Amino acid sequence: MNTYFISGLGADKRIFSKLKLNENINMIHIDWISPNKNESLASYAERLSKVIDLSQPFALVGVSFGGMIAVEMAKLLKPATTIIISSTMLSTHLPALYRFAGKLGLLKFIPAQFLKSSNKLTQNYYFGTRSSSEKTLLSKIIKDTDPYFLKWAIGSILSWKNKIRPKNIYHIHGTNDKILYSKIAQPDFVIKNGTHFMVYQNADEISGIIDKLLL
Numbered sequence: 576m577n578t579y580f581i582s583g584l585g586a587d588k589r590i591f592s593k594l595k596l597n598e599n600i601n602m603i604h605i606d607w608i609s610p611n612k613n614e615s616l617a618s619y620a621e622r623l624s625k626v627i628d629l630s631q632p633f634a635l636v637g638v639s640f641g642g643m644i645a646v647e648m649a650k651l652l653k654p655a656t657t658i659i660i661s662s663t664m665l666s667t668h669l670p671a672l673y674r675f676a677g678k679l680g681l682l683k684f685i686p687a688q689f690l691k692s693s694n695k696l697t698q699n700y701y702f703g704t705r706s707s708s709e710k711t712l713l714s715k716i717i718k719d720t721d722p723y724f725l726k727w728a729i730g731s732i733l734s735w736k737n738k739i740r741p742k743n744i745y746h747i748h749g750t751n752d753k754i755l756y757s758k759i760a761q762p763d764f765v766i767k768n769g770t771h772f773m774v775y776q777n778a779d780e781i782s783g784i785i786d787k788l789l790l
Contacts, residue, residue: 576655576789577601578634579627581641583661584728586716590638593778597786607724616731620647627652634789637662638774639755640728649741656788657744660781661755661771664746666735668760673733701753703770712775745788747781749773 578600582590588604596602605626610619623644627633634656637645642662649657663669698717704710748755748762749769764784766777774781 576632576634577603577628578636578789579603579605581605581623581635581637581644582607583639583641584720584725584732586638586641587719589712589716590775593775594782594785595778596782597790600786600789610724610727610731614727614731616643616735617647617737619731620644621651624648624652634658636660636785639771640732643732643735643737646737646741646744649744650737650739653742655743657741658747658785658788659744660747660774661749661752661769662746663755663757663760664737664740664744665760666737668757669732669735670756702772703749703751703753703776704772705776709772709775713772747784749777 576599578596580588580591580602582588582604587606591602591604594602605623608619608623627648629652632655635645635648635654636658637643638660639662642659642664645657645659645662646664648654666674698704698713699710702713704713745764746760746762747764747766748760749766749771751768752771752773754771766773766780769777
């Protein structure tokens with residue numbers, strides 16, 4: 576089955592590089608496109624979905640911000656299966672601090688480049704990277720991220736409104752995620768000690784879950 580993979584905020588397919596999936600799963604990576612000025616997350620997801628071949632059954636897999644994009648795509652396109660990892664299905668499950676910041680519109684006062692140049696210690700703490708290879712990959716991903724895309728994406732998350740759980744959707748989340756955490760969300764699969772970087776760190780376990788859901 577064609578399975579479209581959507582990476583996290585500003586990241587790319589490197590985040591999926593350790594997944595080892597069944598040969599019957601055709602991995603297709605979706606590349607980011609430039610957002611329009613003041614574009615909503617839902618509108619962006621609709622434009623991004625134009626690359627999907629609707630002539631045959633397909634699945635979506637999204638990580639972090641990519642999971643929210645996958646939710647919006649699933650509402651429009653009705654995929655066979657949608658899997659979100661280290662992400663949020665409903666906007667009410669976003670951390671209260673994020674929703675509060677969105678209401679106040681604080682992001683507009685923060686320069687785009689500042690968002691990208693946050694302290695490496697802070698990045699590694701929140702993402703949960705452990706080994707030197709994980710820290711190196713995270714550093715490369717951040718280095719390659721367009722700061723203006725980053726600011727738009729954060730803003731689109733803070734202003735996201737979604738109350739609909741699409742059909743055939745599954746949520747995989749880690750117990751030690753310091754970026755997207757919620758006391759009320761109930762993931763379908765819980766990865767013990769899984770961090771926000773777990774799609775890379777816990778690739779074997781997550782590969783097994785994806786295989787189980789798609790085959």
